[in-house]
Amino acid sequence: MDSPPSLLAAALLAATAWLAIGLLGLLPAGAAFVRRALFPAGAAASLALAALGAQGVWYPASSLVLPLGLPDLPFHLRLDPLAGFFLLLLGAVAAGVSVYSIGYFRDEAGARLRLICLQYHFFLASMAFVLLADDAYLFMVAWETMALASYFLVTTDHQRPAIRSAGFLYLLVAHIGAIAVLLCFGVMHGGGGDYTFDALRAAELSPFWASVAFLLAFFGFGAKAGLIPLHAWLPEAHPAAPSPVSALMSGVMIKTAIYGMVRISYDLIGAVRWDWGILVLVVGAGTTLFGVLFALMQHDLKRLLAYHSVENIGIILLGLGMSMVFFGFGHREAGVLGLIAALYHTLNHAVFKGLLFLGAGSILHATGLRDLNAMGGLIRTMPATAFYFLVGALAISALPPLNGFVSEWLTFQTALQASLIEHGVVRSLLPLFAAVLALAGALTAMCFVKVFGVAFLGRARHSAEKAHGDARLSERLGLAWLTAGCFFLGLFPAAMLLMLNRVAASLTGSSLSAQALESNWLWVVPTQPMQASYSAIIFLLVVLAVVLITVRLVRVFYHGRIRVADPWDCGYPEQTTRMQDTADAFGQPIRHVFGPLYLMKRHLPGPEDANPRYSIKIEDRHWYWLYLPLARLVEYTSSKIGLLQRGRISVYLLYSFLTLIGLLVFVR
């Protein structure tokens, strides 16, 4: 067993290895070298980092100071359980994505690929440094480098104006968020001492300033995480990037924002307040519903997935908010449970969202399609991808026994602790958020029935036939890795529970109940066996057993003849593929129920239309009440200020004269 400092050193080494790989990408070597040598190396580094992170959870925190950075504030690094857990997340997902990239980037031109390789690995490294940073300066540097690298990756196809504007919006929001975070550090610092996290931990904040700091952090990190109303960039930017990068951004990058929130509110500020929790819950609930409802309206696969990222961030916040509420009221066990649920969902979402984006990438690669309405029947041309995607879809729909279910189950269990709270209103609020979560889960299931059904099932709509083959081997490896992750996290939650309990304990100093901890690997018990328990393995075994028995019995009783025929045409002889439900059609009930939420521009075909087409455009209202007005405000102000400078030299002289006189008067 190695001692903690060497763990941190090793993690640092892995992160720097990423940097080095990125720089190697600049070598004037062929694209083959980049794909066959550099990306695998990156994957290896990712695995190493994941392992180190997993180790780091179990060791006491260890720190390290580099002779870099500011003169009186050198780079401080620290590996504690929280950072370790997120490193595990980063490494695990990045490993799959890197392997996948080997095959995905097969027809990129050399120069472009070299650039992508550089930015890709710098992106990974900067995320690692965000997690390892132990002082405000290094954190900010890594944070903004992360934004920058991802921005350049997003604008890889910068010839398309849409992508350019998406990139701009992304970097702008990211930068504003970063400014808020910087301000938050300043507030937490509150005089004396320097900007190491230790100093920030030590700083004593009055409740007011603590709340200010929290609000700033919530805003700043929320901008990165895509909370409403700061989400607008996310569905633009994530789809714009190459699919592996989308997977990283949706899977990992927005999680660094969660990391930041947890780090600042639980670790640096320390004393969590319940009213923060209420705020987080409200925003989280809004984000959840908004995300899933807009996802249901999308027919661009990657945009749809991006909206689901918004939704899942909301779900994570629901867990986090409940945890804050419980901590605020001093019910520490329940609080820990909520925190664990949130972190667990963070990890789960990273895995299955990565998986789904990679799947989307394979589809895009094989068919050149992102529009669901043009796909169909892909399960025949690309069965492997279909299988992996199906697993991802079931996981994100929170269906047992996969991983999405476990974390939502834990969140529900947290909500069910509400009876502990004395404060009547808050106590009756929590179940409402549970209701929101339930609704969101069901809607997600609907959305992914739509996705899988429209894309993979049914008959091929027009252009989908030109799908050439299934995903490449390396792509499948990447997909398989993440699929395995979905199963593992779904089937062995007990182990994860212990790990996360360790993380929570290191943060808050308290942990789950004794019964919860002594439950063996087979059972998940959040509080007490009497209250709730869940065992994915038994669950799965029983389902399998039952299904197999059924199959067997049927075989016994039945001769097993099968005839294959055309599907029944209900008496309408000419059935075309256009008669299948499209993605838009599938969203129609939702439009009917939640109509006021959307800004719809519908085009209905006329009765004697030769070639009738139905089209609908859904817009986000936030544009019209938030973003555009802000832009106009700036425009207006600058136009007013512009009047200062009308080009007449006498007026300029007058300015100087008046300034002088004014100052002289001021002096006397």
Add this chain to the structure above:
Amino acid sequence: MTPAMASGVALQVLQSLLVVLVAPLVTGWVNICRAWLQNRSAPSIWLPYYTLAKLFHKDAVIANTASPLFRITPYVLFGCMWLAAGIVPVLVTDLPFAPAADIIALVGVFAVARVFGALAAMDTGTSFGGLGARREMMIGFLAEPAMLMTLFTAAFISDSTQLQTIVETLAHREFAIYPSLAFAAVAFLMVLLAENARIPVDNPTTHLELTMIHEAMILEYSARHLALIEWAVAIKLVAYMAIGFALFLPWGIAPAGDWAALPMAFAALGAKLALAGAGLAFLETLLAKMRIFLVTEFLSTAFLLGVLGMLIHFLVRG
């Protein structure tokens, strides 16, 4: 293996098999009652069994556009329902398998069944399949949370999400009126109607494409696949009824390891099922099938009632 354990397993198996075998009978009973109420000459109560047997002996016809998923689905559906039947305490409360899945997992099981059903419906790429799947999911996204809310109300009362614990607490305490449970009961009834494709939400006996939901989904199925699905549907009905009993009339279910109470439990179950079936038939006769878009309102009412029930629990207590 301790005797207690052994008895538990035995009961578990017994209950599961019982539910599976009895399910078609219940369906038959409902049909009979309805026929009576509508002054029709009732079919035999065994009719569902005949149908299943007949279907099992036909040649299956598979659409040439169908993928393997289409053929797996019936088994998954059946398995899920059987599993559900195993979790819900129908006869006894100490089911060794029950701790593996609480009410949330139970709802999850139904969700799995629904998702696979919908996917299979879209698989053949006919317009009806998509239509059915869409409507089914539309019902689902409202019914599922409503169901969860009703269950949570009970969970809050008994401070547990384990059905057996819930039954224990609800059954073996002095009788008390819970206004929250009343709300939950109404909500649950509405969900039951919707989930089991009964009038006023859906009509299990019609094939009129404008209104059908469930039938549209299984339009492409035939022979053994159809049989499994029909059977699964029957089980689902019983499972839902059983959940209702467990939550709202939990009396008569045999407590842990008490074989003596078993005959009593059988009797109680039979009585409850008969009543419930009759009641269902009565409702279906009274009500009229509603327009498809009224269904969403119907179900959001259910959802609302569930949430209200939960709130009332706290407001009354707090």
Add this chain to the structure above:
Amino acid sequence: MEIALVLGVPLAGAMVLAAFGQRSWAPEVNALASLGTLIAAALLTGRVIADGPMTALNEQVFVDPFNVFLVALTAFVAFTTALFSRPYMRTEEHHKRVNSARLRLYHSMYQLFSFTMLLTLLSNNVGMLWVAMEGATLSTVLLVSLYRTPASLEAAWKYFILCSVGIAQALFGTILLYFAAEKVLGPGGNALLWTHLHEVRGELEPTVLSLAFVFLLVGYGTKVGLVPLHNWLPDAHAEGPTPISAVLSGLLLNVALYAVVRSKVLVDGALERNFSGGLMMGFGLLSVVVAAFFLSRQKDIKRMFAYSSIEHMGIMTFAFGMGGPVAAFAGLLHMTVHSLTKSAIFFTVGHATQASGTQDMASIRGLIQQSPTIGWGLALGTLAILGMPPFGVFTSEFMILTTAMRQHAWATPFLLLALGVAFAAIFGKVQPMVFGETTAQRLTHPPALVPVFVHLAIVLLLGLYIPPYLVDWYRQAAAFIG
């Protein structure tokens, strides 16, 4: 000795180029002279680091950590700019925008300009400082109007009038300073020697000094480009040849700010309350905010970056106004990184405008396609100047902001607002120029992009790691500014 070299080389260069400035090898001579200056400055720096501050030419010039660091910076940027101006001016000549006579003027004035700036920095005599500063104006005004287009003439005229008038106020301030000093140091030359003034600054008459500082601030502040005295700056930057824009932004503004800071040191010695600091913070903040809002309405690329210079000078002024070791340190660091980054940006901008034949941002597109180096140079330079880590600009802004939060929390919202607006404005305009389909065509002379990437590399380094000797150098200077 080194001092004589530092001042002599550019002067000699000016003479030579005044004679032969139109020859084909003039640009090389120009670069050589600047290189010589740089070497001399390096020697001087080494000397000062070795044996501390010194004076020379019977105390008329002096060197201390503060100005030697600026001397080194000035010499360096002047050299790289000379390198850049070689292909640039050749292309201009090839495009028939300048004739040989004007090239001669350009080259000799370029050297004269660096001479005057160095003199300003080095002179110990406050009066000579004024003279040299005015000389800097005079030597650049004809360069601004080098193209003789109506616009350039107008710009030059405004530059000339406004700066001369402003600096006349500075002269009045100097006279008042002398007036105050005379009573302490007695009449005669010594009363204007900065070193002496610094020694007796405690005894100087406060009321007079406060008046003097107002005049000096208005005077030199005009050259710094503080709002509302900034109006000459964008015009002059936009209309002059790009190398001149680069040195104006990168160097002259620093030098003017240097003069302001020098005066501040004296006044702070005499006045107890932080009078000068308050004024400077006010002007700095005003400049930052107003410039940020101006940025979002620019069409001309050089004009936009000129406003960005105003913004950054505002930040520095604010920092020096706050005072204290950290803030002063950050201010000096910001001076360094800003001149490096901004001149690098102007280099790329120069090539970009030549390549696409316009300064109108709307018609510059897709630079990365035509020449990746120019495109990336512009993109990275812009991100650097916008304070994106890991570039050094962020480092200094981080220190300034954090210090401000501690000492003047009220100011930080304005600063952050300005930074956000500036980011949106500049980046929103630069991105389409860098990306997308190109309109530019190949340059006739291979662009000199080594300077660009050297500058950016240094800035990047400063963002991640500040060499220790640089640190204590800054520290000495900061301690000295107080």
Add this chain to the structure above:
Amino acid sequence: MALSLSSQIVNLLAALLLLLAFAMLAQRRVLTLIKLFAWQGAALALSTAIVAHATGQTHLYFSAGLTLALKVILIPWLLHRLIDQLNVRWDIEMLINIPTTMLTGIGVAIFAFSLAAPISQMASTVTRSTLGIALASVLLSFLMMIVRRKAVPQVIGFLSMENGLFFAATSATYGMPLVVELGVALDVLVGTFIFGIFFFHIREQFDSLDIRHMEKLKED
């Protein structure tokens, strides 16, 4: 006794300087303006010489001579030649009418006096009370630059501002060190030459010296 006499004369000249400043502010014709400017220079030179004589600061004689050479002879002559060559003997238009300008000027002068009063108290020189006048004339020429609309008068305003500054230097502090004086003088000379060059360029570009032609560069 001599001191008091000389100081009286200096005060007289100071008053004259201020008077001339006002006159220039009010003057309409450019040639007269140049004459007035020359007179102002003369007054300045004379006062400098007297101060030199009174205090025995020899280097002030240089300064006086310099002023005489530059401000009284050379620059006015240059300006004359420019006017002839550009042949711009127009009347000067103002941006503001003369009475308003004069009133503002008087206000400015009073402000300058009140500003300079406390300082003058502590001045040790014979000529302390003139500091206010110097400041006043500086501000007045500033005002003049603001209100004039043609290039030449603006430049003359600038030059007379320099006069005010020199007067301040001599009156308040018996003159700056010689090297500074020389440097300043050099700057003024070069500046004037450059102005001259500019007149030609502007003329050939806009065929007029009206600075209202030069309002193209602006925020719109």
